[in-house]
Amino acid sequence: MKRRSFLKNTVPVGVVMPALVGGFSFKAFGAEDPIAQSLLLPAAVENDHVLVIIQLNGGNDGLNTVIPLENFSNYVNVRSNIYIPEDKVLKLSGVTKAGLHPAMTGLQAMYNDGELSIVQSVGYPQPNFSHFRATDIWMSASDSNMVVNSGWAGRFLDAEFPNFPNGYPNASMTDPLAIQIGSATSLTFQGPAVSMGMSISNTSSFYNLINGVRDTAPNTPAGKELNFVRMVAQQTQQYASIIKDAAAKVPTQVTYPTSNSLADQLKIVARLIKGGLKTRVYMVNFGGFDTHAVQVNATDTTTGAHATLLGRVSDAIRAFQKDLKFLGVDDRVAGMTFSEFGRRVKSNGSSGTDHGAAAPLFVFGKNVIPGVLGATPKFGANATVGENVPFEFDFRSVYATLLSNWLCVSDTDLQQIMLKNFQTLPLVNAAACKKAVNLSGEDLVHNYPNPFTSKTVISFKTAGGHTLIQVMDMLGRVITNLTDRDYAAGTYTVVFDSGSLPSGVYYARLQNMSVQQVHTMLKVK
Secondary structure (H helix, E strand, O other): OHHHHHHHHOOOOOOOOOOOOOOOOOOOHHHHHHHHOOOOOOOOOOOOOEEEEEEOOOOOOOOOOOHHHHHHHHHHOOOOOOOOOOOHEEEEEEEEEEOOOOOOOHHHHHOOOOEEEEEEEEOOOOOOOOOHHHHHHHOOOOOOOOOOOOOHHHHHHHOOOOOOOOOOOEEEOOOOOEEEEOOOHHHHHHHHOOOOEEEEOOHHHHHHHHHHOOOOOOOOHHHHHHHHHHHHHHOHHHHHHHHHHHHOOOOOOOOOOOOOOHHHHHHHHHHEEEEEOOEEEEEEEEOOOOOOOOOOOOEEOOOOOHHHHHHHHHHHHHHHHHHHHHHHOOOHEEEEEEEEOOOOOOOOOOOEEEEOOOEEEEEEEEOOOOOEEEEOOOOOOOOOOOOOOOOOOEHHHHHHHHHHHHOOOOOHHHHHHHHOOOOOOEEEEEEHHOOOOOOOOOOOOEEEEOOOOOOOEEEEEEEEEEEEEEEEEOOOEEEEEEEEEOOEEEEEEEEEEEOOOEEEEEEEEEEEEOOOEEEEEEEOO
8 A cells, every 4th residue: 555545544633643753642523634634732821730540440439439337337337348347448538428449548648748539429320331322421420311522621722712723732731731651542532513622532642752762663554654654753843842841840749559550651641740731630540440340359459450459559649749749740730530430338248349330539739728528428217229319519510619619610601511510519729710609517308207108398408599409219310300599598398299209218309509418218118
């Protein structure tokens, strides 16, 4: 095949080239010529804040990550073969209702240092339990019954740089707007028309790039063409030299844990931030959390596959935070974790857990508002195999908060980016964006009678403004919205008529501006 034909027929717009410069792979969309695509990136913004997203692939078991000490006896009953002993749970300063898995000493230290926020029971209505579909929902920030072909971070970048890729790069911004390490650029960075990000295929490729090493191509016709693509890209790819120059400015970093792929990725992120890249959002990923079987070692439930995963996540984030501080850029960076779903309340017979609904996530950094946000998950001692942790906080409220209070997105743009209105939460110091949020610790929603047989009155207190009362079942599905409108400040009631719904546990969920609470209700015969 001739080189011209090879480039025309085998390198379509938007594919990830295997290795362009010294093994450095990237994905950049927006131009008709794949080489020209690499020249088209974003412009300047008003602040230098950076967001780092950590994806935990597979569906992390939240109840064995953040242990529900407040509901510990029921936790032991429903997880008799995998529960973490109470005396092994890592305690958090000033917190009695929850603790961390014993492998997570790094995050425990960060919490006690005021660098970690734990958000309980994060999910969404009508959860999907397919890995692929649930991941798409989290990346697109769509309702579960809608398919959206753009990502939440991609829409943010499109709002910041509405003419991209036309006129980019320019004097004020020559750097990638978003970088993903460890895989192809995901849906998260897809804008309404083009992708706003690029990807570094793996950590080895990054170090080959900065050391000027080109990956070996096979001695075949295709290999010769691959070498040609790499050579052309190495001559014309502006980002390669930009990233290489940024990395060269950071000869020294703190020691990161070895044999830890997440730590390897975060080390690169810290180096590029310190090196001067104006990149707004980074994304890394770490897999293995689909723990259906042998989640723990039978002889010691504090060890095993899940413990190893959590230990690596915790150690990697702790090293990353130390490195940011050492490099003098910790004031600029906030990070968050997410997994496509949690696991069921009850463990299975294989010493594992099955696909579930809501789970905790972590927000970390120097400027987070530390604490445990939300109530401890509530479930009974006889939870069934199908029971889920109901969501208290919509994951899109977390996104909206980071966009609004960390990346300083305007309220008008925020609603367009998030596709609808979501409340902001007290997760990060919003002073730089001249915004503030608060959350009440008061018990704001309850019902009577409880237990009930058919109907129950739900009483709720609102501070005014938009207020939503939902009823959810044990699977985390929204059964009904009892009210969804603006209120004056005060206490109100609504009636829940359960009709033909079966007996069991139901949840009343209040959402009032930044305040979100869940209350447990029991229907009996």
